[in-house]
Amino acid sequence: MQELTGLFLDSLRLLAGFDGNLVEIVALSLHVSLSAVVISGAIGLPLGALLAISRFPGHGAVIVLVNALMGLPPVVVGLLVYLMVSNAGPLGVLQLLYTPTAMIIAQAVLVTPIVTALARQTLEDLNAEYGEQLTAFGVGRAGRVATLVWDGRYSLLTALLAGFGRAIAEVGAVIIVGGNIDHVTRVMTTAIALETSRGNLALALALGFVLMIIAVAVNGLVMALRLTEPRSAHA
Amino acid sequence: MRESRSVLPVTATGLHIERDGRRLVDVPEFVVSGRALTVILGPNGAGKSLLLRTLCGLVQPDRGRVLWGGGAPSRALALRVGLVFQKPMLLRRSAFANVVYALRLAGVPWRERKGKAMAALDRAGLAALAHVPARLLSGGEQQRLQVVRAMSVAPDILFLDEPTASADPASTGAVEDLVRRAAAAGTKIVLVTHDLGQARRMADEVVFMNRGRVVERAPAAGFFRQPHSAAARAYLAGEIVL
Numbered sequence: 278m279q280e281l282t283g284l285f286l287d288s289l290r291l292l293a294g295f296d297g298n299l300v301e302i303v304a305l306s307l308h309v310s311l312s313a314v315v316i317s318g319a320i321g322l323p324l325g326a327l328l329a330i331s332r333f334p335g336h337g338a339v340i341v342l343v344n345a346l347m348g349l350p351p352v353v354v355g356l357l358v359y360l361m362v363s364n365a366g367p368l369g370v371l372q373l374l375y376t377p378t379a380m381i382i383a384q385a386v387l388v389t390p391i392v393t394a395l396a397r398q399t400l401e402d403l404n405a406e407y408g409e410q411l412t413a414f415g416v417g418r419a420g421r422v423a424t425l426v427w428d429g430r431y432s433l434l435t436a437l438l439a440g441f442g443r444a445i446a447e448v449g450a451v452i453i454v455g456g457n458i459d460h461v462t463r464v465m466t467t468a469i470a471l472e473t474s475r476g477n478l479a480l481a482l483a484l485g486f487v488l489m490i491i492a493v494a495v496n497g498l499v500m501a502l503r504l505t506e507p508r509s510a511h512a
Numbered sequence: 513m514r515e516s517r518s519v520l521p522v523t524a525t526g527l528h529i530e531r532d533g534r535r536l537v538d539v540p541e542f543v544v545s546g547r548a549l550t551v552i553l554g555p556n557g558a559g560k561s562l563l564l565r566t567l568c569g570l571v572q573p574d575r576g577r578v579l580w581g582g583g584a585p586s587r588a589l590a591l592r593v594g595l596v597f598q599k600p601m602l603l604r605r606s607a608f609a610n611v612v613y614a615l616r617l618a619g620v621p622w623r624e625r626k627g628k629a630m631a632a633l634d635r636a637g638l639a640a641l642a643h644v645p646a647r648l649l650s651g652g653e654q655q656r657l658q659v660v661r662a663m664s665v666a667p668d669i670l671f672l673d674e675p676t677a678s679a680d681p682a683s684t685g686a687v688e689d690l691v692r693r694a695a696a697a698g699t700k701i702v703l704v705t706h707d708l709g710q711a712r713r714m715a716d717e718v719v720f721m722n723r724g725r726v727v728e729r730a731p732a733a734g735f736f737r738q739p740h741s742a743a744a745r746a747y748l749a750g751e752i753v754l
């Protein structure tokens with residue numbers, strides 16, 4: 278018990294002292310996951326909007342596929358991206374393996390289906406609500422998407438935050454394509470795994486705290502957005 | 513964005529709509545023109561709303577066609593056909609922003625939009641509610657806002673689908689007042705209702721529908737005094753019309 282208390286205090290000391298190593302790891306984690314979310318947003322939001330307002334043969338199958346991809350196991354994504362960027366893979370010449378870029382790609386692959394599926398759901402509901410009045414106004418496809426995205430912006434932000442939560446917390450994909458190299462590709466989750474196995478429990482616990490604070494903050498942000506939505510989204 | 517030719521007359525020929533073998537609309541010939549306030553009257557399920565939605569271009573008939581001003585309905589003409597839904601359809605924005613949205617679609621320069629939107633809301637007594645989210649307005653206010661929004665772009669014709677079906681008497685009066693003013697300003701009005709009192713108050717001309725067909729079309733005074741069809745007589749007498 279005493280040991281645990283000491284460990285706890287050590288980890289708090291690391292946090293309070295803004296330990297250089299710890300700050301570097303947290304910064305890289307945020308950089309990788311935020312970049313992945315930005316890329317996923319750029320792909321997933323328009324894709325979701327397209328799926329929401331268009332009907333084509335195989336439409337239902339595509340939606341089932343996207344929904345299924347939401348549950349992609351991170352290690353499988355890691356493995357697939359590893360195969361793509363390793364020297365023998367089609368993107369081998371780019372020398373991306375064990376770089377933050379590879380980690381961003383892997384997390385983007387993981388998050389894009391989540392953003393796409395959530396955006397599709399949100400915008401489809403909104404389109405059901407807006408459909409007839411926009412048709413009556415003679416609004417075309419582009420105008421329709423713009424109106425839906427604007428009026429659904431709070432819910433879409435929630436989709437992005439859900440994606441970020443997934444990215445920042447996963448370990449399987451980044452450890453395979455990043456390799457957990459100190460000062461290069463070490464992020465919070467991979468560091469926690471490593472430091473725990475090495476017995477450096479204080480640092481692992483400190484990182485765990487940061488990760489949890491971020492997770493709670495993201496959830497709080499999602500809740501706050503949901504709460505403000507009735508007021509501001511309608512205004 | 514907006515064509516200059518009028519959508520009047522709105523004509524329908526050989527309209528036929530059926531679902532699961534049941535005839536919903538069967539209207540060989542229907543012309544909407546002039547300035548008389550037309551009320552489409554009839555029991556629930558008579559096909560009134562469906563006919564109206566077909567004339568607006570929201571529903572494609574199984575057979576037959578609708579023409580606006582002699583040409584096919586098109587997106588470019590859509591704003592000349594105003595539509596007020598039974599269940600208010602408003603954007604999740606303020607009352608003001610809802611009107612501004614329509615003005616923007618109509619190609620009103622952004623500098624003028626604000627003033628025009630406020631003026632339109634003011635005329636309908638909604639100025640004080642301009643910045644309230646439209647969805648938080650009362651049912652009656654939402655219906656008035658729908659009328660204001662539709663009229664803000666000066667359509668040639670305004671279709672209203674049971675606009676006061678669930679409104680209290682005061683709201684009903686306010687909506688009817690707005691519609692009368694629109695009619696006085698020269699907009700052709702087609703109002704669907706099954707509220708006999710409303711039909712008596714509003715109509716210049718009555719189109720009586722029953723079981724998907726236009727049974728009778730007559731000037732209001734004559735229709736209410738002496739309807740020709742048995743169905744209309746039964747309806748006016750408050751009987752169940754089958």
